[in-house]
Amino acid sequence: VLEEGSAPGRTVATPLVKYGFVSMLKGGVIMDVTNPEQAGIAEDAGAVGVMVLDKLPYDVRMAGGVARTADVKVIEEVMNTITIPVSAKCRIGHEWEARILEEIGVDLIDESEVLTPVDEKAHIDKWLFKTPFVNGARSLPEALRRIHEGASMIRTKGEPGTGNVAEAVRHMKLVNRDIYVLNGYYRNGDLEAIRIYSRENKVPYELALLTARLGRLPVVNFAAGGVATPADAALMMWLGADGVFVGSGIFKSSDPEARAHAIVLATAYWDDPETVLEAQRMVSEKASMLGLDVRQLKPEELMQVRGE
């Protein structure tokens, strides 16, 4: 996108620029919306971004069928309604849906397991895009593989559309522990262990080394999947998440405005019990979405197993 008359040395879309963008989202909440009204509500509630979908994960689960990227026109209306960053999901492996999202100027693309994948084996090569990508991960190896493909942001997969944050907690702790393990090896100069680790888990050695050195994921890491209450949000932040994605938790509840607002508050002030309480007050348990207990799901209904 070269415009008229430019001096030397100004470039667009380097990793640093993508990195810059996502770190602006830190400490914030991104909400799933399906139309502009909901997007407005999200913005007024203090969301730092919205995720546009055709159907909320819960409905995706109930309807079955093939779930694709949301309608282009809907996405654009949303972009013309709010000022906060707009992101959208695309099917795993579907290069062209991503191409389109970039074309219409979406700020962040989520190559997501909520939609029906077109290729279970191969994810999109994200280095070819200027728009930053976010991917889900159940474990550190999965996260590093996505980063290796060019993801600028990572989130836990959890089990979408269940309103049950247990899987997200499990994934977050799994990721953290592996990081600490690598960090332990690194600090004690046991590179061999890191080598064996990256072989056994099929991840690139350099990235494992980098993670080991930094002691954290080299990119921003959000919590996602089953967050339904402010307390859930605070819990995830407490577990080291940089921010929170809320899926069906908000717009499948019957008090969306208040809930949205409360979760924003709880996320920002997670380490201040008083405020979290204040946030907890703004919602009522009766109104929260009807959840699903993970132990009740049949194997082929699990979304978290898609992609690898």
Place this chain on the structure above:
Amino acid sequence: VLEEGSAPGRTVATPLVKYGFVSMLKGGVIMDVTNPEQAGIAEDAGAVGVMVLDKLPYDVRMAGGVARTADVKVIEEVMNTITIPVSAKCRIGHEWEARILEEIGVDLIDESEVLTPVDEKAHIDKWLFKTPFVNGARSLPEALRRIHEGASMIRTKGEPGTGNVAEAVRHMKLVNRDIYVLNGYYRNGDLEAIRIYSRENKVPYELALLTARLGRLPVVNFAAGGVATPADAALMMWLGADGVFVGSGIFKSSDPEARAHAIVLATAYWDDPETVLEAQRMVSEKASMLGLDVRQLKPEELMQVRGE
């Protein structure tokens, strides 16, 4: 041990005193001997201590039967022949053999899986002794359990009497890796993971915490089991051993003097290739003991499974 006329505040046998003693052995080699002549050879070769046995592990393996503590008189002759610390093995769980060894003034007692145990379930409570103890360990949990019982020193078990250092390498790396793992948790403030670890592995939480903080075993840790050549010794030191026990490797070979001397040298100068080479030259492959490939041993012939 009250003697005549003493000022206030001089006490004997605190953990610190034991700790002091064993750290004098660091960087040294302790050799299995069955009589004073061999003890002399060991001393002249530069050993920092000798381990008195009735039969060398290899012969224990071949003879079968019940293996007990060595003869008291033999131990004393040895003590009257050499000036370096003298230690002896006692059967696992046999309080009184240990009592006796303390009585005759043995400097270090090895509650060892080489001898026939009198109690597979319970080790000796070593806090009740003034003489320091050393125990074998296949993994970190096993090591911490022994320390919890009062061991002042730890060694790898390896598979005694095989002249094959593979198992010792395996144990040493296992111990190291768990330490780094704990260390990783600790530095990242994830005490919960340490809690879960100590529950799953049946070790006291405080010790796991201490190990996590120190980033190493809280006591001196030697390599043992199957060391047969100077290169083996150097390898074990390189893997982080504080010193080396050599069992049948020396006195079952046909060039014991040179081999003893070479291993001492290789242990002291493990990080100096030249010297290790010099040491390697002093021995010849034809002369080393005939080994056993661990894949060929029957399960009930494994010594490393004794005690838990």
Place this chain on the structure above:
Amino acid sequence: VLEEGSAPGRTVATPLVKYGFVSMLKGGVIMDVTNPEQAGIAEDAGAVGVMVLDKLPYDVRMAGGVARTADVKVIEEVMNTITIPVSAKCRIGHEWEARILEEIGVDLIDESEVLTPVDEKAHIDKWLFKTPFVNGARSLPEALRRIHEGASMIRTKGEPGTGNVAEAVRHMKLVNRDIYVLNGYYRNGDLEAIRIYSRENKVPYELALLTARLGRLPVVNFAAGGVATPADAALMMWLGADGVFVGSGIFKSSDPEARAHAIVLATAYWDDPETVLEAQRMVSEKASMLGLDVRQLKPEELMQVRGE
């Protein structure tokens, strides 16, 4: 290895230097020897190098027990007897035996499955050495893993000590085909397939890419395991080997001089039927070593499965 008075910019032991060395061996034969006499015979026969062992693979197979690096003194005598490069085998994972071989100035180290490994999981990190290394491989992924650890040279494993070249043929074709497959992907710009390949086979992506681009292994690749006649040697060269290792094939036959000479000839002139014929004439079928049909070996007698 800083000497006195040097100009800027002369460095030792870069990958390029190692690469230089091994490419001097191309088109040649390296022979297993156990003493200087055999080394002499090898040199006079036109070998480009010798591999010093304690026992020939066939005898290793028959003797059982623990097989270690050859005697240091024997290796040095050999080095003082011949002028061609001298190499030696060390146990897989035994850093220090390798350290020693480097110290005495061995020209090439073979981390080999013929000896008893000290660590089945981890190979030596060969970047830490100035001396070049060679490793065995049954397939391309195995080869790339060794290169990733710093191997400067690769050979087929075959089934050592059987005098039957069938397994070597199988491994060589396996390696070649994977290379052509990668090459096919590369030329058609299907990097995704290369990505999936390196994930499924646990190899680093960059190396797979490099191999795909070059259309061959990035390092010199010799044939080894079961070569017993000049025709075998010519066959392996025809299959794309850069050179040939001969194990028991020569010194377990009853016409070693002639056979050594003939194989050298057949290797150098593999694409000239006349010369191969000439070479074939110098040996007689009655004199070749008694082979073993691979279909008759028990699983735990297979050497090719060691290491991974």
Place this chain on the structure above:
Amino acid sequence: MVKVGVLALQGDYLEHYQLLRSLSGVEAVPVKHPRELEGVDALVIPGGESTTIGLLVRKKGLEEPLKQFAGEGKPILATCAGAILLAREVVDRTVGETGQYTLGLMDIAVVRNAYGRQRDSFIASVTLKDIGEVKAAFIRAPIIARAYGSAEIIGFLDDPTLGRHGVAARQGNMYAVTFHPEITGDIKLYKHIIQQAGR
């Protein structure tokens, strides 16, 4: 020892926080509650979402303390979202009037998302009056369309579609910049502010 506050409600306060700590003779403190404003000599408002930060400022009663903080003439450095927060007038390139809440402490008019979407973000160098050349990241950056009253634009940039436009403004001890020096790790602006903090 100058005590510099970083408004830590949302966004990348952490990058500021670490850069400031790497300066000698500075004590950096995160500010989330009104009471953490005492004894603060200077304040930095980080990048992030201006709507969110605005909301939280009101929600947590930081409105007044910030106004009088500015009233006391203590220096304030606002980056991107910060700049929007200080502006009196705010419009969006596509949405037009946003009617979003701001502190409105500076007499400047700001146009949000002026360069378009995220993929139009870039890195460039800017010369600021009295401060020198600064290398920074323009992330979904706004532009300062007009400065009136005692406010003045102290930095410009050329662009083929927008022509010459303002990217930095100053009014008393308040500095509003539309870019992110903390992303590229450039510390000139901080040094300048610390001097302003007197003593």
Place this chain on the structure above:
Amino acid sequence: MVKVGVLALQGDYLEHYQLLRSLSGVEAVPVKHPRELEGVDALVIPGGESTTIGLLVRKKGLEEPLKQFAGEGKPILATCAGAILLAREVVDRTVGETGQYTLGLMDIAVVRNAYGRQRDSFIASVTLKDIGEVKAAFIRAPIIARAYGSAEIIGFLDDPTLGRHGVAARQGNMYAVTFHPEITGDIKLYKHIIQQAGR
């Protein structure tokens, strides 16, 4: 910056090494080869097995460098095994004559394992002339039976069976003590030596 060497052949050189490093104005270096002796202003010989250390000193050709090191009058602190190494005469309580190799730089007679076996080891305080009170660990400690020539005993201890006996000696800049201050973490002796190193 005083450069203090620690003889790191065998034993607990690490404890010394860490204590010295914790002192300001001191650079501690491990000594294993003759060439690591250059530029060393003072030397500490740690505890361990004297027979082993003796053997390695000869084996690695440290014999001469150490003698002339002492010849140059640079201060040496020898603990336990160190003391034995410097003594001219050595006997053992039970074994009698050991005929073991020593550097024999000091005119003292030493009796090894004087207190008996390991279980007779203890911790006590000792007063040293010109240095003050030191808290230390006596591990399978020897005693200094006699001092002759220019050597003098500078520290004593009472014992019911041995009566009054020597536990520390001095000859020029060489100090020989039979105990371990590094186990209890007592640093007085080091300070004293550093002064001796002059400048």
Place this chain on the structure above:
Amino acid sequence: MVKVGVLALQGDYLEHYQLLRSLSGVEAVPVKHPRELEGVDALVIPGGESTTIGLLVRKKGLEEPLKQFAGEGKPILATCAGAILLAREVVDRTVGETGQYTLGLMDIAVVRNAYGRQRDSFIASVTLKDIGEVKAAFIRAPIIARAYGSAEIIGFLDDPTLGRHGVAARQGNMYAVTFHPEITGDIKLYKHIIQQAGR
């Protein structure tokens, strides 16, 4: 179009072969049989094992053709093993007399493995008379100890243990160098030779 031959018996003839082909106006041909020598204007002898190559030269009756090839004054470039092959006298640093077969076309004395083992190989630059500076790899390289008769040493290198020593020699159109320019990809020597081929 100059026809340059590469002796392709053993060793790294492939590296030479590819570099020569990358030069314009040169046709590179591999030489394995006597009959492939016809119409060759210049010859390059690659690196490898001199004992092996020597053996094969005799075995395949390349002895005479090479001698008269040299006799006709056609330029020859010999690298490392090549140099040994052309030398009249050859000794080895450790083994002493090797009694190995050589063509003995040049009046030079060569010492093999002069720098020691493979790990002492290195990469350096050398200045050659009339040719200029060449960057090359010294792999288990020999040195040219003496040049006598009509042969002269045209390149030197400094070494702490060996002092100043010869690494390149010339006699008529025969060039013997102990290093490998083809490993570093340096083509000066080839150009020089092509000119020598005249026409």
